Every structure is written in C-alpha cells, then in structure tokens.
Amino acid sequence: MSNELDYLSRRVAAGKLSRRDFLGRAAALGVAATVANSMLSSAVRAAGPVKGGTLKAGLQGGESTNSLDPATFLSQVPFAFGKCWGETLVELAPGGGIEYLIAEEIGSSKDAKTWTMKIRKGVQFHNGKEVSADDVAATLKRHSDEKSKSGALGVLKSIDTIKVDGGNVVVTLKDPNADMPYLMADYHIIIQPNGGTDKPDAGIGTGPYKITGNQPGVKHTAARFDHYWQPDKYGHADQVEIVVVNDPTARMAALQGGQVNMINRVEPKIVDLVKRLPGVTIRAASGRGFYPFNMFCDTAPFDNNDLRMALKLAMDREEMLQKILRGYGSVGNDMPVNAAYPLFAEDFEQRKFDPEKAAAAYKKSGHSGSILMRTSDVAFPGAVDAAQLYQQSAAKAGIKIEIKREPGDGYWTEVWNKQPFSLSYWGGRPTQDQMYSTAYLSTADWNDTRWKRPDFDKMVLSARGELDEAKRKKIYRDMGEIMRDEGGLIVPFFNQFVDATGKGVEGWVDNPAQELSNGHALIECWLQA
Amino acid sequence: MSSPILRLVAQRILLGLVLLLAVSVLIFAGTQILPGDVAQAILGQSATPEALANLREQLGLNDPAWLRYVHWLWGILHGDFGTAQSSGLDIASSISTRLKNTLFLAACAAIVAVPLAIILGLIAVRYRNGFVDKLISGLALASTSFPEFFIGYVLIYFFAVKWQIFPSISTVDDSTPFLERLQAVVLPATALTLVVLAHMMRMTRAAILNVMQSAYIETAELKGLKAFDIIRKHAFPNAIAPVVNVVMLNLAYLIVGVVVVEVIFVYPGMGQYLVDHVAKRDVPVVQAVGLIFAAVYITLNIVADIAAIVANPRLRHPK
Numbered sequence: 001m002s003n004e005l006d007y008l009s010r011r012v013a014a015g016k017l018s019r020r021d022f023l024g025r026a027a028a029l030g031v032a033a034t035v036a037n038s039m040l041s042s043a044v045r046a047a048g049p050v051k052g053g054t055l056k057a058g059l060q061g062g063e064s065t066n067s068l069d070p071a072t073f074l075s076q077v078p079f080a081f082g083k084c085w086g087e088t089l090v091e092l093a094p095g096g097g098i099e100y101l102i103a104e105e106i107g108s109s110k111d112a113k114t115w116t117m118k119i120r121k122g123v124q125f126h127n128g129k130e131v132s133a134d135d136v137a138a139t140l141k142r143h144s145d146e147k148s149k150s151g152a153l154g155v156l157k158s159i160d161t162i163k164v165d166g167g168n169v170v171v172t173l174k175d176p177n178a179d180m181p182y183l184m185a186d187y188h189i190i191i192q193p194n195g196g197t198d199k200p201d202a203g204i205g206t207g208p209y210k211i212t213g214n215q216p217g218v219k220h221t222a223a224r225f226d227h228y229w230q231p232d233k234y235g236h237a238d239q240v241e242i243v244v245v246n247d248p249t250a251r252m253a254a255l256q257g258g259q260v261n262m263i264n265r266v267e268p269k270i271v272d273l274v275k276r277l278p279g280v281t282i283r284a285a286s287g288r289g290f291y292p293f294n295m296f297c298d299t300a301p302f303d304n305n306d307l308r309m310a311l312k313l314a315m316d317r318e319e320m321l322q323k324i325l326r327g328y329g330s331v332g333n334d335m336p337v338n339a340a341y342p343l344f345a346e347d348f349e350q351r352k353f354d355p356e357k358a359a360a361a362y363k364k365s366g367h368s369g370s371i372l373m374r375t376s377d378v379a380f381p382g383a384v385d386a387a388q389l390y391q392q393s394a395a396k397a398g399i400k401i402e403i404k405r406e407p408g409d410g411y412w413t414e415v416w417n418k419q420p421f422s423l424s425y426w427g428g429r430p431t432q433d434q435m436y437s438t439a440y441l442s443t444a445d446w447n448d449t450r451w452k453r454p455d456f457d458k459m460v461l462s463a464r465g466e467l468d469e470a471k472r473k474k475i476y477r478d479m480g481e482i483m484r485d486e487g488g489l490i491v492p493f494f495n496q497f498v499d500a501t502g503k504g505v506e507g508w509v510d511n512p513a514q515e516l517s518n519g520h521a522l523i524e525c526w527l528q529a
Numbered sequence: 530m531s532s533p534i535l536r537l538v539a540q541r542i543l544l545g546l547v548l549l550l551a552v553s554v555l556i557f558a559g560t561q562i563l564p565g566d567v568a569q570a571i572l573g574q575s576a577t578p579e580a581l582a583n584l585r586e587q588l589g590l591n592d593p594a595w596l597r598y599v600h601w602l603w604g605i606l607h608g609d610f611g612t613a614q615s616s617g618l619d620i621a622s623s624i625s626t627r628l629k630n631t632l633f634l635a636a637c638a639a640i641v642a643v644p645l646a647i648i649l650g651l652i653a654v655r656y657r658n659g660f661v662d663k664l665i666s667g668l669a670l671a672s673t674s675f676p677e678f679f680i681g682y683v684l685i686y687f688f689a690v691k692w693q694i695f696p697s698i699s700t701v702d703d704s705t706p707f708l709e710r711l712q713a714v715v716l717p718a719t720a721l722t723l724v725v726l727a728h729m730m731r732m733t734r735a736a737i738l739n740v741m742q743s744a745y746i747e748t749a750e751l752k753g754l755k756a757f758d759i760i761r762k763h764a765f766p767n768a769i770a771p772v773v774n775v776v777m778l779n780l781a782y783l784i785v786g787v788v789v790v791e792v793i794f795v796y797p798g799m800g801q802y803l804v805d806h807v808a809k810r811d812v813p814v815v816q817a818v819g820l821i822f823a824a825v826y827i828t829l830n831i832v833a834d835i836a837a838i839v840a841n842p843r844l845r846h847p848k
Contacts, residue, residue, distance in 0.1 A: 058698065063622075063805040065615035147580070200619075217617060217805055218797040219700050243700055245795050249682055253697045254795075257689040260698070409808070 013234050046104060049507055053527040056309045057380035057516070058260035062244030064217030069222035070190040071143060071150035076264060076515065079187055081220045081242055083519035085126070086190030086205030089136065090181055091520075092513040096342050098181050102131060102206065106184070112176035112465050117169045117184070124227045126194050126210045130460050133164045138195025140171070143188060152188035153444075154438065176465030178472065182430045186517065208235025208523050219243050236507070252500075255280060259525065261505050265516050266498045267381065268326040279503035284328055285510035285517070288340045288428025288435075291380045292332075293373070293390070293490040296420040296450040305486055306365035312351060312490050313358035314394040318490040323389060324382040328498055332491030335483040336439065337432050337476075340494070340512040343469065345431065345477035348484065360398035370400040371390050376413050378408035379423040386492065387423060417448045430513060432476050436460050438528060440515035441482070449488030455484060502529045534845055537838050544833045552823040553605075557598050560812045601816070610817040615809045620817050623707040623802070626703060628821065631798040637714050637723035643776055646726050650733025650764065650772075657738065666734075669727035680720045681793040688716055699794040717794040720842035721787060725779040732775040736768035743767075748808055770837035785822045 062074030070086060074077055089103040100106075123131040142148050142157035160172045171181065190205050196251040203211045206229070209222035220242045224235050243260060245251040251263045252270065256277060266274060266282065275282055295302035295311065302308060317331040330338065333351055337344060384405060391401040396505040404421075406415050416424050429435040438444060441460055442452040456479065463475040483489075497515035501508060507525040511518040551766045558809065574682060574766065587593055606609060610620035653662045672680065687698035699713040740746065741764055747761045789799030806814040 010611075065613070065805050065811065085740055213702075215702060217801065218795075219702065243698055243795060245698065247795075250685065250697060250793050250795060252680075253690050254684045255684075257693055257697050268614050342623070456617070469625045509566050519602045 003423060004375045020093050028385055046400075049236040049526040050528055051236055051238070051526070053237050054239040055262075055505075055522055055525060055527060056241040056260040057522055058243050058245040058254045058263045059516075060216050060244075060248070060265045062242070062246070062253065064501050066216040068203040068211075068214060069196070070192070071152070071196075071200060072149050072150055072186050073188055076219070076275075077242055080264075080513070080516055080519045080522065081222075082190055083207065083520055084206075084209040084222050084240055084242075085203060085207040086192070087123075087207050088187065088189050089191065090185040092185050092518060093513070094509050094511040094518075096340075096512070098185070102136065103181075103184065105166070106181045108178075108180065110467075111179045112180070112467055113173050115171045115173070115180045116165070117171070119167050119169060120229070121167065123205055123206050126204045127193060127194055128227075128263070131191060131206060133167055133169050134306060135193055135195060136169045136191055136287075137162050137164045137425045138197060139189060139191050140169070140195075142195045142200075142242075143195055150188055152186045155183045155186050155434070156189075158183075175461065177344055177433070178464060178467050179431045179433045182285055182434070182520045185430060186389065186513075207236055209240050210238075214321055217244055233522040234520070236413050236524075237522075240522045242522070255502050258502060260502070262446070262499060262501045262516070262521055262525070264497075264499050266500050268328045268498065271326060271328060271498060274500060276428065279448070281501045281505070281508075282328050283499045283501060283508055283510065283517075285512055286330060286340060286494065286496045287512045287514070288338065288430075288494070289426060289497075290332055290336065290338070290428065290491050290494045291383070291386070291423070292336070292449075292490070293426045294448045295488040295490070297448040297488040298452060300419040301371070302365045302488060304365045306361050307367050307371060308486070308488060310358045310361035310397065310399060311371075312366060313354045313361060313395070315390060315398040315490050315492055316353040316393040316398055317344075317351075317492050318353070319393065320386060320389055324386050324494055325493060329495045332493050333480075334428065334487060334489060334491050334492070335480045336435050336489065337480065338494045340428070341432050341471045343476055343477060345473060345480065347477075348480060349485065353393060355397040356398065358394075361399060362399050366443075370402040372402045372404060372421060373406045374419050374422040376406045376408050376411045376415065376423070378411050379416075380425040380495075390492075408525055425515075429452075432479075433460065435466050436479065437464075440487075451488055453482075487529075503527070534838065537844070538835050539616065541831050541834050541838075545827045549820075549824055549827050550584065551819055552827070554598070556816055556819045556823070557594075557601060560816055561594055600629060605817075607628060611813045612808065613811055613814050615806065615811045615814075620814055624799070624817060625819065627750045627802045628798060630701060631787075631800070633710065634714050634796060634798060635780065635786070636720070637699070637711070637718040638783050639780055642722040642725050642779070643729065645722070646729035647733050647772065647777075649726075650730045650737065651757075651760055653730070654741065654760055654764070657723065657734075662734075664671045666727075666731065672723040673725075673727035675723075676791055677720060677724055677787075677789045679722050681790060683715045683716070684720055685793070697794065699796040703795065716795055716798070717787075717790050720790055720794075721783055721797055725782065729772070729775050729779055733768070733772050736771040737764045739756045740764045740767045766840065769840040771839070773836040774833045777829040781826050781829045784825050802838050 003115055021066045046050060057080065059077050059080060062078070064076065066078050070082055073082055074350070085162050087101045089101060090106070091101055092098040093099040097346055102120055102123055103117040106117045108115050108116060117136070119131065119133045119136055125131060138162050140162050143150040143152045144159050146153065151483035158173050158175060158177060160174045163170045178219065193204055196202065202212065210225045212223050213219065219415070221239065223239050228235050233333065238278045245254055245263070248265065248267050252266070252274065255263045271282055274280055295308055297308070300472070312334050321327060321331055332338070333348055339346060339489055357457045359380070373387060375383050377384060387403045391403055394401045426439070429438060437460060439446045440451050440456070442448065442454065443456050459475055459479050463472050463479070466472045466475065499516055504527050508521060509517050509524060511520065516525065589597060608621055610624065612618065613620055613623065649665050653665045656662050657705060685697045688695045695715045696713060697716065699717055701710050701713050705713070737760060746763060747764050787798065788804055790796070791798045791800045803818045805813065
C-alpha cells in the first residue's frame with residue numbers, strides 16, 4: 001500500500017496527478033486525509049522547488065508614507081519587501097540559530113568585545129557591483145549614527161568602532177556581548193552599496209529579487225535577480241508582488257478568490273472557519289511576541305509587590321488564551337521570554353489563576369478601592385475584550401478593576417509607557433538579552449514597567465558578556481524567576497503568527513522570529529502547478 | 530438676453546474663488562493651531578536641540594505665519610505643493626495619480642448612478658403611491674441604509690469569492706489598460722452606486738411631485754397628454770434645480786468621502802492617502818488634500834448654482 005502511495009505522491013509532485021485525485025485514491029487505500037496530506041507535502045519538498053510564475057502576497061501593514069530606506073522600516077510590508085530585495089549579514093534560522101548570508105562567518109575575541117565578520121565573496125548588488133567589506137562597514141556606520149534615525153539604532157548603540165581589515169569587518173563593542181551575531185540579523189540592517197549613504201531609498205540590495213515597481217501603500221513588485229548568489233535556496237518564482245490589503249476581510253477574500261497566494265494576520269476568531277475552506281492552508285508559528293498588562297513598579301499602588309502579585313494571581317490565563325486567541329498561542333508566565341528563545345530554562349513553575357491566593361495577597365497589600373486600567377483597540381487585537389475578561393476574573397478575587405478605553409490615535413505616545421497600568425504588546429526579540437535590555441534595564445527608554453533594580457541590571461550585563469552557555473542559562477533562569485515573582489508585567493499569553501497560503505504554495509518553513517516565515521515566505525516558497 | 534446670465538455666472542465663479550481663498554486661510558490656520566512642533570514631529574524623540582534648530586531654519590518655521598502662508602499659496606498657484614515630510618516625495622506628483630484614480634472611480638459610479646436615480650425617480654412619480662413606487666423607494670432606501678462596508682463585503686462574497694467574476698482587489702496604476710481598469714472598478718463603483726442612489730432618487734421624486742401639484746400640469750392632463758409626457762416635458766424641466774443640487778452633493782461625496790470603499794477594495798485613491806498622512810501628522814500633504822477637496826466641493830456647488838440659474842427662467846430674466 002505505501003509503495004503505491006509513494007508512487008502516487010511522486011506523480012503529484014511531478015504534476016501528473018492532481019492533489020484532489022491523490023487524496024481520493026489515498027482515501028480508497030484507507031489512508032486518513034491528514035496523513036496523505038503530509039505525505040504529499042514531503043514528496044513535493046523532496047521533488048524540489050518549481051521555478052517560475054508570480055507569487056503574490058496580500059499583506060496588512062503598508063502605508064502611502066512608506067519609504068524604501070531600510071532605516072525607516074517599521075511596518076510589515078516594508079519589512080517583507082525588504083527581505084525580497086535586500087539581505088542582512090545574517091538571519092535568524094527557523095531552529096533558533098544563525099543563518100549566514102553576507103557574513104560568511106563571525107568570530108569573537110575571548111572577552112566577547114571584538115568581533116570579526118568575514119564578508120562572503122562573489123555576492124553581487126543589483127547594480128552589478130560586488131559586495132565589499134567597505135559597503136558593510138558603511139552600512140553599519142550609517143545605522144549606528146544618531147542622525148540616521150534608523151530603527152536599528154537601539155541595537156547598534158553598543159558599537160564602539162567599525163573597521164575594515166581586508167575582506168573582514170571588525171567591530172568592537174563598548175561592553176562585552178555574546179549575542180552580537182544576533183544583533184546583525186536586525187531587518188533594518190540591509191547591506192547597501194556604500195552603505196546607502198548616497199541614496200538611502202535607492203532600493204538596491206543583494207536579495208533574490210530586483211525592484212520593478214514601488215508604489216508605497218498600494219503595491220510593490222520585483223523580478224528575479226539573475227546573479228543572485230544562492231539561487232537554489234531562494235527566489236523560485238519569476239516575480240513577486242505585494243499588494244497592501246489592510247482590511248482583514250478583504251485580505252481573506254483575496255486569498256479565497258485566488259488574487260493572492262498568501263496573506264498575513266489571519267484573525268484568530270476566523271481561523272477555525274478558514275481552515276475548512278478548500279485550498280487554504282493556515283500557517284501558525286509560535287513566536288516570541290506577547291501581550292502584557294504593564295504596571296509601573298515605582299508608582300502607587302503598584303509599588304507594592306503584594307498588590308502586583310494579587311493582580312498576577314487574578315489573571316485566568318487559560319481562559320484568556322481560549323477566548324482572545326482561540327488557542328493560537330501559549331499561556332504566559334509573567335516574564336517577557338518563553339521557550340521560543342535560545343537558552344530558556346524549561347523548569348519554571350507555571351503561574352495559575354488562584355482567586356483565593358489573590359484575595360489573600362490583595363488583603364495583605366492593604367489597598368482598597370478600584371484600580372484604573374487603560375486599554376485600547378490598538379494595544380493588541382482583542383485588547384478591549386481581554387480587559388473585560390480580566391475585570392471579571394479579578395472580581396472573583398474581590399479586586400475591583402476600572403477599565404478606561406483610550407482612543408487608538410495617540411495610545412502609543414500618551415498612554416503606553418506613560419500611564420501606570422495599561423495593556424500593550426511586544427513583538428519579541430531574537431535573544432533573551434535583547435528583550436531584557438530593551439525594556440527591563442533601569443536605563444532603558446522603553447522600560448514600560450518602570451522596573452529599576454540595580455541587582456537585576458547587573459545580572460543582565462553579566463549574562464551578556466558570558467560566553468559559557470551553561471552559566472548564561474543559569475543567570476537567565478534566575479532573572480526569569482525574579483521577573484515572574486516581583487516584576488511589573490502580567491503576561492496572559494504569547495501569541496502565534498497566523499498566516500495563510502492558497503492553493504499550490506509549497507516550501508513554507510515555520511519560523512518563530514517573525515510573521516510570514518520571518519518575511520521569507522515570498523523568497524522561499526514556490527508555486528506547485 | 531445673455532448678458533444678465535453671463536454676469537450672474539461670472540459673479541458665482543468670482544464668489545467661488547473668494548470662498549476658496551478663505552478656505553485656504555482656514556486650512557492653513559487650522560494646521561498651525563495643531564499642537565506640537567513640525568520639526569519635533571519629524572525628528573521624533575531622539576531630536577537634539579541643534580538638529581531641531583537646523584530643521585526649523587530649513588523648513589522656514591521661524592518666519593511669521595502670514596509669510597509662510599503667502600509662500601505656501603504662491604507655491605500652490607504654481608503647482609508646487611511641496612514635499613511630503615514622511616516619505617520625501619513630491620506631493621503634486623503623488624496626488625495627481627491618486628486624484629486621477631479617485632476621479633475615475635467617481636465618474637464610473639456617477640455615470641451609472643445619476644441616470645439610474647433620475648429614471649427611477651421619474652418612474653416612481655409616474656406610478657406614485659402604487660406598488661412600483663413603493664418597491665423602488667423601498668429597495669433604494671434599503672441599499673442606502675446598509676453601511677458601505679457591508680455592501681462591499683456582500684459584493685465581494687458573491688462576485689469575487691463565490692463566482693469569481695470580478696476581482697476583489699481593485700489595485701490599479703498608471704500602466705493599467707483602460708479595459709482592465711474598468712473591470713477593476715466594477716465592484717467598488719457598484720457599491721458606491723448603491724450608496725448614493727436613494728438620495729438622488731428620492732429628491733427627484735419629491736421635486737417632481739411638488740411640481741405635479743401645479744395648475745399647468747392639470748391643464749396638460751386635461752388636454753390629454755400621456756402621463757410620461759407630462760412628467761418629461763412639463764414637470765421635470767421645472768424640477769431640475771433641486772435635482773441638480775442633490776446630484777452635485779452626491780458627486781462631491783463620491784470624490785471626497787469614499788475612504789471606506791477604497792480600503793475594502795484596496796483602491797489607491799485620495800481617501801486612503803489622506804488618512805495615512807493624517808496618522809503621520811504630515812501637515813503639507815493634509816493641507817494640499819484639504820485644499821483639493823475644498824476646491825472640488827466649491828466647483829461642484831458653482832456648477833449646481835449655474836445649472837439652477839440656467840434652468841430657471843425667472844433667474845434668467847430678472848426683473
């Protein structure tokens with residue numbers, strides 16, 4: 001029986017048998033549809049990518065104000081289009097490690113302060129010029145300059161000097177950082193000729209696709225670059241196209257109608273309905289993004305850890321996960337990191353909803369009266385509902401929460417990081433160090449829980465410079481424990497990236513780093529006839 | 530006899546221009562009152578005082594407001610709207626593509642909606658208070674009562690997803706051939722038609738019914754004219770002024786008020802362009818778009834006024 005199935009699946013992969021026929025015959029052979037489907041996709045993958053065609057994506061997150069200058073990238077469309085036309089030094093591999101692109105290898109000195117990046121030879125820009133170490137150094141300099149206003153500035157602030165040494169770029173850091181290669185994977189740091197200093201928005205990179213059309217907020221198109229350096233891995237379709245579709249219903253309709261091959265941001269509440277549609281495949285990847293309830297640890301009444309603990313215990317995480325994300329996520333544990341991060345210790349005790357303990361802690365805190373919590377539609381999808389659910393579960397513990405719904409316009413400038421108790425989201429970072437450094441150091445601009453603990457800062461810095469992985473893991477475990485028991489954030493859940501593909505899209509790889517397979521979907525997928 | 534008309538028309542146009550000038554002052558003043566400093570908005574949190582000073586100098590923010598207004602108006606009169614702060618693109622060229630798209634969609638919707646509304650209105654008058662009248666009014670009112678996005682989704686569901694006759698994504702650009710462009714706007718134009726139909730239809734019906742009470746209609750009936758001929762020859766010409774007014778209002782709406790339909794059908798028009806730039810506090814673009822929208826409204830109102838003058842013998846031959 002399995003021989004016959006193998007034969008049939010190879011016929012489908014070769015395009016001689018339709019998928020529907022295959023599933024029908026597999027059923028006749030007594031094979032469940034799910035098994036047959038997975039056999040089919042492995043056969044298709046083994047048969048190798050199919051070249052040709054136009055791969056189209058309908059994506060949320062594009063505005064007519066977008067620019068091609070990678071330093072300005074902020075939303076999803078420039079991010080995904082950037083992955084088509086440009087490349088960074090390294091990428092985050094789906095498994096969590098490093099995939100080397102323009103950097104061939106990266107080595108460090110013993111103190112993790114001096115890093116040498118060997119630049120790959122024979123990589124061409126779209127203008128025909130070969131990538132040199134000078135281009136790389138100029139790019140890093142541009143993004144680490146305060147004036148560039150680059151989105152990667154925060155990541156590159158720690159760089160002290162950038163030097164070219166033959167075919168290498170040598171970077172020295174102000175403080176030791178064992179995670180330095182991960183910093184280079186930031187999507188803003190696309191290597192441009194001469195660092196893009198001549199014309200930042202020229203759109204010339206080394207990616208598998210060359211820009212053919214750029215209408216911000218409407219449509220972006222690109223055609224395969226003939227001199228791309230790894231044509232077997234990326235760049236299968238002849239052309240790629242991104243259409244900006246900000247309305248979720250219109251996006252789903254475009255996918256169903258076959259006008260696009262893939263979409264991002266499928267709303268959790270419709271996933272179960274969409275799954276049943278013929279030809280549509282849901283691609284859900286668990287990621288590092290989470291939706292915190294932030295409390296300011298230095299502002300009354302949240303400066304009292306008993307009150308913070310009471311509020312944490314009053315959160316019904318399971319219910320939240322089921323009702324807000326429809327199960328497309330995983331419960332949080334009141335720390336900003338999860339198992340999708342490298343060096344994460346798995347043995348934390350999971351915090352559970354416990355109204356009695358919450359009531360006891362609340363009593364101990366001595367607080368009385370209601371607690372004001374701010375939320376908004378833009379905090380995260382379903383944030384208003386989440387606030388109401390929390391209000392109910394807290395009421396079971398005798399804690400009164402007052403909800404204030406803020407307008408979406410101005411939420412990020414006036415409420416988040418300004419008001420003592422509000423809902424927010426974090427997209428996650430590639431490493432634990434980056435996540436803690438971005439938001440949980442005393443000095444961090446985005447310290448949105450006002451978590452100011454010198455001992456904790458010291459732990460972050462010592463973990464950062466530690467090259468011994470076992471020791472680092474131990475420090476991160478201790479940090480997680482402190483966060484969980486004393487920190488200012490309640491984390492109901494980590495969300496998943498939920499994307500969808502239409503008929504005949506193959507080659508998708510789940511990647512926890514970002515949505516759309518870390519933006520690689522257009523360059524790594526192909527169209528199966 | 531033509532000179533009083535000409536004078537009236539010239540008067541209207543002149544009034545329109547003065548109005549437009551007044552609107553431009555309002556728009557400029559309004560954007561000045563907005564809280565925050567433009568230079569600060571461009572540079573963001575990490576701005577240094579020197580960079581702020583440089584940028585203020587560069588943008589001419591240190592000049593008095595009236596001087597900036599004169600510079601701005603002078604530029605616009607020469608077709609120069611300045612550059613967008615967020616993307617650095619020339620506003621005039623970005624707007625011209627968008628404006629063309631918006632006008633195209635509005636024209637397509639209007640070509641269907643206006644004659645349809647008037648004909649339906651005439652039919653409703655002919656069979657007034659009967660079954661046909663009630664059916665027409667009922668359907669038109671129902672289609673207007675549904676929110677635009679709902680009509681859009683229903684159209685998408687049937688025509689794009691189920692039957693796959695028309696595309697649900699109406700993205701067009703300069704290189705799109707005319708026929709493809711037409712095909713792309715079928716669904717959004719249909720949605721818009723359904724939205725504006727009832728207003729015009731009901732107004733046509735009401736205006737003609739008003740005239741139908743007159744003595745000369747009775748005379749026409751008595752001399753044995755057919756019902757449709759009475760409406761067409763005697764009633765409608767005398768009801769044109771209010772109808773034209775409503776038609777113009779709806780045309781203006783089709784141009785300046787369709788952002789929801791644009792979003793649903795992913796149509797690159799002015800509405801989405803304006804919303805994006807308001808979100809980014811991109812003042813020059815908001816000013817430019819505001820002025821264009823005002824010009825559209827004023828122009829269409831002038832046209833309505835002139836049509837009313839030309840259609841009305843009493844205004845044509847003032848005593």
